Amino acid sequence: MSDRLAKILEVKRREVAARAAQRPLEDLRRLAEAMPKPRPFASALYAGRQNNSGPQSGSVHIIAEIKRASPSKGMLRPDLNPAVYAQAYARGGAAALSVLTDSPFFRGSLDDLKAARSAVSLPVLRKDFTVSVYQIYEARVSEADAVLLIVRAVPEGFLRDALALCDALGLSALTEVHDEAELETALRCGARLVGVNNRNLKTFETSLDTSLRLRPMIPVDCIMVAESGIRDRSDIERLVAAGIRNFLVGESLVRASNPETAVRRLIEPMVAAGDVRATNVSPPRAKSGASHHGH
Numbered sequence: 001m002s003d004r005l006a007k008i009l010e011v012k013r014r015e016v017a018a019r020a021a022q023r024p025l026e027d028l029r030r031l032a033e034a035m036p037k038p039r040p041f042a043s044a045l046y047a048g049r050q051n052n053s054g055p056q057s058g059s060v061h062i063i064a065e066i067k068r069a070s071p072s073k074g075m076l077r078p079d080l081n082p083a084v085y086a087q088a089y090a091r092g093g094a095a096a097l098s099v100l101t102d103s104p105f106f107r108g109s110l111d112d113l114k115a116a117r118s119a120v121s122l123p124v125l126r127k128d129f130t131v132s133v134y135q136i137y138e139a140r141v142s143e144a145d146a147v148l149l150i151v152r153a154v155p156e157g158f159l160r161d162a163l164a165l166c167d168a169l170g171l172s173a174l175t176e177v178h179d180e181a182e183l184e185t186a187l188r189c190g191a192r193l194v195g196v197n198n199r200n201l202k203t204f205e206t207s208l209d210t211s212l213r214l215r216p217m218i219p220v221d222c223i224m225v226a227e228s229g230i231r232d233r234s235d236i237e238r239l240v241a242a243g244i245r246n247f248l249v250g251e252s253l254v255r256a257s258n259p260e261t262a263v264r265r266l267i268e269p270m271v272a273a274g275d276v277r278a279t280n281v282s283p284p285r286a287k288s289g290a291s292h293h294g295h
């Protein structure tokens, strides 16, 4: 484990222990179980086994992230208003939202999540470093529809229990992996919504090759999300060509001068090379298109 992740997890464990001392797990559990149903998160994404000839075929689904700062990039947008961003992302056509709720390293909070969620009707992921079931109940009580589970951050036994708890609470779990071994662990524990993080946790650099490399290992009954380092339309196109349809995008949307347009640009229908040519050729001279039949 990288020192940086280890440091974050250490701080996180202390933070959660302090909150649990204020409000015991039992109280939180009671509150969680009385919450209204979450919004469906996984089904807002593209599932690979869907009929590929449907109207959704080839469509791009964006989980748009609300993130003020990050340990690797420092301050991104310190004055970010979560409700305003949530609405802009929704207007741009985002399929779901991700809200950083970690405060020491990402300057987020559970209040950000609530503010974002109440401004839109999209499902919302609580983006945090989950090290305790306490945070899963807490996510539910804060109206999250999904939580992040980072394979590298927890023992396999915890991952298994956390996935089962999410299931019982009706929460989706985005299980994050960085390599083949972590993906195997995730699948062994029953993960069905898998995030492939392109950020190398040692160097903090991103490479889309991670998503491209792991894509063929994702079973057909799983939903894959490519995470991190997606800057523009050409990145999306590279990944779409490999059969990837779901993307978690943060920095490039947060930094964009117009977040609504920035999302819309990423999801615009792709124009295939053949289509481009079709619009450029002169109209056919004869109407007898029989020879084109079946083409």
Ligand SMILES: O=P(O)(O)OC[C@@H](O)[C@@H](O)c1c[nH]c2ccccc12
Pocket (backbone or CB within 6 Å): 065, 067, 127, 128, 129, 176, 197, 206, 227, 228, 229, 230, 248, 249, 250, 251, 252
């Ligand atoms: O800002 P980017 O490069 O578009 O990345 C978004 C998201 O993938 C990234 O914020 C992230 C992925 N996994 C995480 C785990 C914790 C905190 C943050 C993350």
